[in-house]
Amino acid sequence: MPTKKVIAITGASSGMGKAALQLFAQRGWTVYGGARRVEKIPTGTNIHAVKLDVTDSESNHTFINTILNEQHRIDVLINNAGYGEGGPIEDIDLKNVRKQFETNFFGAAELTKLVLPTMRSQKTGRIVNISSIGGDLYMPLNAYYHASKAALQQWSDSLDLEVQQFGIRSVIVQPGGTQSAWGDIAVQNMRKNLKTDSAYLPLVNTLSNILSSSSNMISATSADLARVFYAAATDRNPKRRYFNSFGDRFVVHVARAHPKVFHAASSALLRHLDRRSHR
Template identity: 85%
Template sequence: MSTKKVIAITGASSGMGKAAVQLFAHRGWIVYGGARRVENISTGTNIHAVKLDVTDSASNHNFINLITTEQQRIDVLINNAGYGEGGPVEDIPLANVRKQFETNFFGAVELTKLTLPTMRAQKAGRIVNISSIGGDLYMPLNAYYHASKAALQQWSDALDLEVQRFGIRSVIVQPGGTQSAWGDIAVQNMRKNLQPNSAYLPLVDVLGNVLSSANNRISATSADLAHVFYAAATDPKPKQRYFNSFGDRLVVHVVRAHPKAFRAATGALLHHLERRARN
């Protein structure tokens, strides 16, 4: 059995998850990266690429069982798998809503439940749950994404209080905008989920254009977030929340401290964008 630290990372085939696999492996950890597109997971020394679908219970069991069988320990679990099921609340099929929560919330729940017995036996461990600043703020056409991330945060906080006595911590990382395909996929889903002759088509057109434009101005990279993941996984005295930038931290603070002002400002901005689109 190796004396190296062992980490499991979901959503490891792209973006932040892929960058985290590379960073932890480079720093000498034994890394098990799980994703549906296993062929896209990085390869190299210390990296084990494993096919994983977090919405499938058998796949989750196989992932954790493989790690504990081969390494007899798991020091850190990073629940990173997630996506945005964009679209109007009224239009999105319930099957897609359930898929959103199965991926962003229930997958993390099951993997954590499977990991905790090993961490309790070790008397140490870290659960790092990748949420979003969207777990606190919100915008139209992403209601189910925001709800899934808010659920993940409340669950993680409650879990942390339960497992600290065993030397385990559960913490949250809240990325803001990051250079990735996430925004493009969210916009695609907004249009895919529209019902025929939807009353929300003008709103989708307006916000879709805003998101597509905003994606081109994002400076944070997946590599930047991988370093935040590393801090969340290794800080001797972990924080409850981790952010990549002061701006991300500030916007969450403003939303929490001034919810009415945030809602009013968001509504005014939306009204302005809709008027401009009509003119």
């Protein structure tokens, strides 16, 4: 009987990570889900829940060592843990910026370093890094989130060139808007990071209204993205980038191929929304 494939998924207690964990388990994979809130990771056949804080090196080592000690292999690592530390560049404390990068970038980098020796010995493996269309797009009050995702993408592409020779691939998934609590959390962080009497309060109010109103227009679900995760992990000939929809792919294309157009359009939209908010 063939050995079950083994996958490690970070950020597995909610949203896309949780949905992906359930999908892989349903399809017969041995799944290790890691999260700080381990009690929120679903239980069930093929699922192993492990407490994980990707900003803590000891926790990362324990997570990977647990899998290797029990399964002796790792076929796929999905670096999904992440969040948005919003706020004005001028106001936000650099300790919060460092936390953003520790979660969205350095955690993924360390976990990947820990699995690569095993994948090289297996002569096969897949690293799936969950970025965002925000790795190419940008908006005000999320500069450090965008920077962390852009860093993840460049790093993933460099990694892919290094490890293809060993039968390993590193790919990026770029979700767009998804039905989740991400927008609410982003708004909370924007307000948390404002200084007293901040000059950016009007901009925060405008962006908060945009995020609140747009949340009702988002149709993509965590289950939709879980299927994209699955394709990224299993495609025989993997793509460098995976998107959930044509719209996500198109807006990234515009931002990359026509940066002046994207910047001008974003500026015009902000001016329009600002005028509306002052009527």
